[in-house]
Amino acid sequence: MSQRDLVAELRAVQLTAPAEVRERVRLIAATAELSTTRRFLRRRSLLLVVPVAAALAGAVVLTRSSGHEQRTGLAAQSPPSPAYRAATATPAPATGSVPKALAPAPSPTRVQRYGATIGLRVASPGAVSSAVKQALRITSSLGGHPSSVHASAAGKAGTADLVLRIPRRNVQEAVTRLSQLGTITSEQVDIQDLQAGLDATGRRIARLQRDLATLRSEPQSTERDRAIAALTAEVQRLQRAEAATLRGAQYATVRLHVATAPPPAPTHNGHGPLHGIGVGAYWVGVGSVYALAFGLPLLVLGALAALAIRAVRRRRVDALLSRP
Amino acid sequence: MTFAQAAERHLDDVYGYLAWFTSDRAVAEDLTGETFERALRLWHRFDPTRGSVRTWLCQVARTVALDHFRSERRRTRREQLAAPSERFEARFAEGLSPDLESALRRLTAGEREVLALRIVLDLDAGTASRVLGISETNCTTRLNRALKKLEEALDVAA
Numbered sequence: 001m002s003q004r005d006l007v008a009e010l011r012a013v014q015l016t017a018p019a020e021v022r023e024r025v026r027l028i029a030a031t032a033e034l035s036t037t038r039r040f041l042r043r044r045s046l047l048l049v050v051p052v053a054a055a056l057a058g059a060v061v062l063t064r065s066s067g068h069e070q071r072t073g074l075a076a077q078s079p080p081s082p083a084y085r086a087a088t089a090t091p092a093p094a095t096g097s098v099p100k101a102l103a104p105a106p107s108p109t110r111v112q113r114y115g116a117t118i119g120l121r122v123a124s125p126g127a128v129s130s131a132v133k134q135a136l137r138i139t140s141s142l143g144g145h146p147s148s149v150h151a152s153a154a155g156k157a158g159t160a161d162l163v164l165r166i167p168r169r170n171v172q173e174a175v176t177r178l179s180q181l182g183t184i185t186s187e188q189v190d191i192q193d194l195q196a197g198l199d200a201t202g203r204r205i206a207r208l209q210r211d212l213a214t215l216r217s218e219p220q221s222t223e224r225d226r227a228i229a230a231l232t233a234e235v236q237r238l239q240r241a242e243a244a245t246l247r248g249a250q251y252a253t254v255r256l257h258v259a260t261a262p263p264p265a266p267t268h269n270g271h272g273p274l275h276g277i278g279v280g281a282y283w284v285g286v287g288s289v290y291a292l293a294f295g296l297p298l299l300v301l302g303a304l305a306a307l308a309i310r311a312v313r314r315r316r317v318d319a320l321l322s323r324p
Numbered sequence: 325m326t327f328a329q330a331a332e333r334h335l336d337d338v339y340g341y342l343a344w345f346t347s348d349r350a351v352a353e354d355l356t357g358e359t360f361e362r363a364l365r366l367w368h369r370f371d372p373t374r375g376s377v378r379t380w381l382c383q384v385a386r387t388v389a390l391d392h393f394r395s396e397r398r399r400t401r402r403e404q405l406a407a408p409s410e411r412f413e414a415r416f417a418e419g420l421s422p423d424l425e426s427a428l429r430r431l432t433a434g435e436r437e438v439l440a441l442r443i444v445l446d447l448d449a450g451t452a453s454r455v456l457g458i459s460e461t462n463c464t465t466r467l468n469r470a471l472k473k474l475e476e477a478l479d480v481a482a
Contacts, residue, residue: 002475003471003472003475006424006471006474006475006478007443007471009420009421009424010424010439010443010444011443011444011446013420013444014336014340015336015339015340015343015344015444016336016339017335017336017338017339017353017356018353020353021335021339021353021356021357022335024357024360025331025332025335025356025357025360026328026331026332028331028357028360028361028364029327029328029331029332029360029364030328031364032326032327032328032364032367314457314458317390317457318434320390320393320394320397320433321393321432321433321434321437322432322433322434323432323433324347324429324430324431324432324433
């Protein structure tokens with residue numbers, strides 16, 4: 001028999017599945033239809049459930065947000081409690097009047113040495129110059145005078161230090177108006193009571209004068225003249241000191257420091273805007289080298305293992321199928 | 325195409341392939357049912373762009389048959405069965421001459437498989453080699469060897 005006849009005979013053989021096998025396969029296919037229908041129904045139910053769930057979630061979110069708005073509205077309508085006001089009070093702007101607690105009024109009845117130090121920040125060197133001029137104008141308008149003025153500007157930075165002598169009765173107003181020349185960065189008020197010292201000096205002068213009167217009533221002698229001269233000199237010294245203290249206490253010393261904002265600290269150490277990209281590329285390169293160094297051998301080993309497993313499996317299958 | 329349509333259309337092909345492959349019609353009947361059960365589970369993975377349904381079903385059937393062969397070998401080893409089973413006594417297929425049927429029984433399972441795919445199911449070399457997981461050349465070589473073996477067996481019988 002030739003190969004052609006052989007092939008023809010083999011092709012002539014028609015193998016048909018028995019009826020029971022056909023029935024079994026039909027049952028399996030029917031199960032498939034059923035599961036497909038169930039899947040379809042599940043999908044359809046999902047189509048219904050998902051929008052409903054989304055609508056419910058949306059409703060919950062809307063309800064909660066509207067409730068929040070209602071509460072906010074109620075809070076806005078009802079007067080807030082003092083504690084609430086204290087907790088939510090916004091701080092007063094830095095520029096503006098100085099709180100009176102920090103610039104107390106000088107005592108009208110007692111002699112005091114009044115000193116204040118104010119630090120201000122302004123935007124530019126030009127603003128420093130302008131603030132200096134206004135400070136001098138305020139000082140003169142209140143009957144005072146500058147004791148020293150120092151101003152300097154370099155580039156975008158400027159600074160000025162003023163020592164102003166202002167009549168004690170006007171110092172509170174002066175501090176208030178000077179504080180408005182810029183943003184307050186520091187503030188200090190020093191008040192020293194001089195009344196007790198002056199009273200003591202007055203009592204000593206009175207005692208010395210009584211001693212002086214007693215000495216003058218005694219008989220004249222060299223010793224008495226010398227003592228009178230000494231006491232007279234002491235009384236005059238104390239009176240000069242007392243007068244100097246009173247003169248000094250008439251004026252308050254206000255030290256004003258005006259400066260521009262310090263330049264922002266450099267955020268980078270001399271690198272360009274593309275430095276980050278360069279650093280990123282560097283690390284990507286490093287990672288790639290490591291990946292190649294370690295990953296490539298692993299990849300090759302994996303491929304070899306896969307090939308070996310495949311060859312072994314094929315050999316096993318061949319061995320399995322090599323029997324009749 | 326639905327699974328039911330595919331099963332209806334290619335049931336005989338799968339059954340024929342398994343009958344030739346196992347050379348046992350009773351086993352082929354069982355394996356056919358098992359093949360379609362497995363195919364149903366894997367139906368979502370079937371990609372029509374990668375091959376026809378018939379090819380895919382043959383691949384599933386081959387996997388089922390190989391599992392059967394493995395379990396049979398384990399069982400045979402365990403039970404120390406040396407004698408050939410009764411299936412050799414059954415008719416291989418209707419319409420075959422006794423000499424050809426005898427010659428077919430002398431072929432290995434692998435040779436019968438390639439005959440089933442290339443001649444009975446009339447698959448082209450590329451498709452058959454894809455089912456077998458071998459190259460086209462290897463497939464053709466295996467087919468020629470099987471035919472030659474058959475021819476020699478028939479000549480001897482004549």
